[in-house]
Amino acid sequence: MAQVAVTGLGRWLVLALAVMIGSMITPRAGTAQVTAFKQAVAEAAAKDRDIAAFYKANNYEGIWTGNIGKDRRRRAALFDAIASADDHGLPTRRYDPEGLMAKLKSARTPRERGFAEVEMSRTFLQLARDMQTGALIPSRIDSGIKRQVPYRERVSYLTNFVKSNPRGFFRVLPPKTNEYARLMKEKIRLERLLASGGWGPKVPAKTLKPGQSGNAVVALRNRLMAMDFMRRSASQSYDQSLQAAVQQFQLAHGLATDGVAGPATMTAINTSVQARLQSVLVAMERERWLNSNRGKRHVLVNLTDFSARIVDNDRVSFTTRAVVGKNQNDRRSPEFSDVMEFMVINPTWHVPRSIAVKEYLPMMKRNRNAAGHLRLYNSRGQQVSRSSINFNAYNASNFPYAIKQPPSRRNALGLVKFMFPNKYNIYLHDTPAKSLFERAKRDYSHGCIRLHKPFEFAYELLSKQESDPKAFFHAKLSTGRETVVQLEKEVPVHIIYRTAFTQAKGRTQYRDDVYGRDARIWNALSKAGVSLRAVRG
Structure with a gap:
């Protein structure tokens, strides 16, 4: 059940700090008090190797619980960051702000303050890592997620934090990609929709076609208007404007754009705001798992979208349809990143x-x-x-x-394959089975990624090193012999899985959870404490 967010929580917590500060030890504490504090810090930190290493290097001095300005600013920044955890779809209850505040307020002695000090650092480390690289460990969710998350050394968070502007430190932790920013914007939009009742009643029909009329058509019209796919209309028939709206909806959901509200389209239309919000929250978590430099030029394969793209400086320079692994135990395409080194023309x-x-x-x-x-x-x-x-x-x-x-037009790999050597034996390639690309749902391979336009994909890759990439490619192809062409500059390849993703311009895109991976991620996020918010904006 979605809950209406309590706005201003972060501000309240920061103001509450002022109440707590009076109980802190004064800067003029005696030697015995300092020793008691440090002993408590050492004792509490001993349970965590990284925290213990930080405080040992820092001579067991506190960074959170003093009355000096730096400590106050760090406390304020931490509680403010916890208050904003919901904005990032993170499990706020994991950081227990009320419990942490209570510990600080009740710390009357140096020893109690030492234990509160270490608890602050423990909470800080959990939040910092969650914000930067995700709240979940991907491999524990699904064996097909082979993603190597770019984790930082935990102790480095503390070391760098004490040298930084506290609020500025938290601001740079989440992904700085345009995708993450747009996902956050979509999250806010859906939260507001949730608070206002969503998209209204579901359409009570399995299929509707142009030319029909009646209550179900009116329900379809109303839902598409609420979704902002068509202008306000009083028409009760499945007319041209409704058909055009259905086509726009289909385009945004990876469906065949025939303008007919068939079973697949109707299922998508009747999907709730809550379900779409879950997809966005999962996408944000996935974006945190990939929070590293992806390469100015890189290849992006989205398994749920059945597509492969070449991206240059955050702009898509080439896109093609793809066929991915069949939804069977030993065929599902894994998610991982690697580096494309060469292509093979006329492959064996x-x-x-x-x-x-x-x-x-x-x-x-x-x-x-x-x-x-x-x-x-x-x-x-x-x-x-x-x-x-x-x-x-x-x-x-x-x-x-x-x-x-051997090489031939009948070869299962077609006439070219693109290699990023990996232990999963996954690569991109041509295929003689061209008819599969006409289907909206394209999971048919043994795991490798088949490309609809492999030649054009090759031309684009070669455009950075050949003056006439098309002529170069066909000169090699015409020999009929297997030929390896090295890429002068290796290209990162990211095989991702997003049921919600954005565009630089246009609507947020939604796709089916073809392997059920996002459902498992959402279940794990929910168990960790992530909840859907309805925000009155």
Whole structure:
């Protein structure tokens, strides 16, 4: 159940600090008091290696609980940052501001103040890391999320904080990408919509088509008006303006833009504001996991959008449709980042062992000449005739042959593949199966990313190093021979998964949770204490 936010919480907490300051030890404390404080700090910090290392290096001096101006400013900045945690979709209850405040206010002795000091640092470290690199550990949520989060050394947060402007330190922690800023803006918009009742009643129909009329069409019209996909209208029929609005909605949700409110479109239209807000909060968490330099030029593959883009200085310079891994246990495309080093024109397909033994070996047991486009090689790299092999003598564990498909237009990789060597054996490539790109939902591969326009993708990559990239590419292609072309400047590749993402101009885009990963992330965020807010703006 969404809760209406209490505005001004951060300001209240900061003002409450003034009440608490009177209980702090005065700067003229005696040696015994100082010793008691330091002993308490050492004792409390011993439970955390990083905090202990910081205070040892700092001679067990406090940074939070004194009466001096610096300590007061640090306290104020921390409580203000906690109050803004909801703005970032972080679990405020994890930082327990009321409990922390109570500890500070009740710290009457140097020893009690020492324990409160360390608790402040512990809370600070949790909040700082959550703001910068996320509240969750991705690999614990889903095995397909291979993302290497750019964690900083925990002790560095404390070390740098004491040297910085306290408020300025917190401001630079969250991602500074335009995507994160736009997601925050969309979050605020949805929170306000939630407070005002959302988009109204759902449409009571599974399918509606142009030319129809009636109560369900009126409900569809009203919902699309509330979503700002069409201007106010009194029409009760599925006319051209309603059809155009449906097409715009479909465009923003990755659906076939036929203007017919079919089952997939109707499901998306009837999705609640709460569900869309959850997608945005998950996207913000994912953005924190990727909070590092992505490269001035990089490739961005969004699995839920079935697309691949080349991005230059935060602007999309090329985009193409993609086919991604099928939603099956051993086929889902993983999420990770790596660096593209080269492309292979007229590639040989080295059939992965999992495919060789699970798919082709059973076929060849039934018919030794099955999949005749493939060739078999022994451990010495010599091609072996099928007539000499008793396929029924082998199983998945002892099959000794490598299977390859030589370069050709029928090759499973098509005529070009793009390599960013990784332990998951995932890459981008062409495909002879072009018809799949006409489908709105495109999860059909074994995990690799198939591109609709691989040649154009290659031209764009080569444009940075060849005066005529198209002619260069086709000169290599026309030989029919496998050719490796190194990229003079390696290009980072980020395979991401976003059910909510933004554009520099235009509407926030929403996609289906094709592998169910975002649902698992939201469940974990919810358990951690993230909640949906309804904000009256």
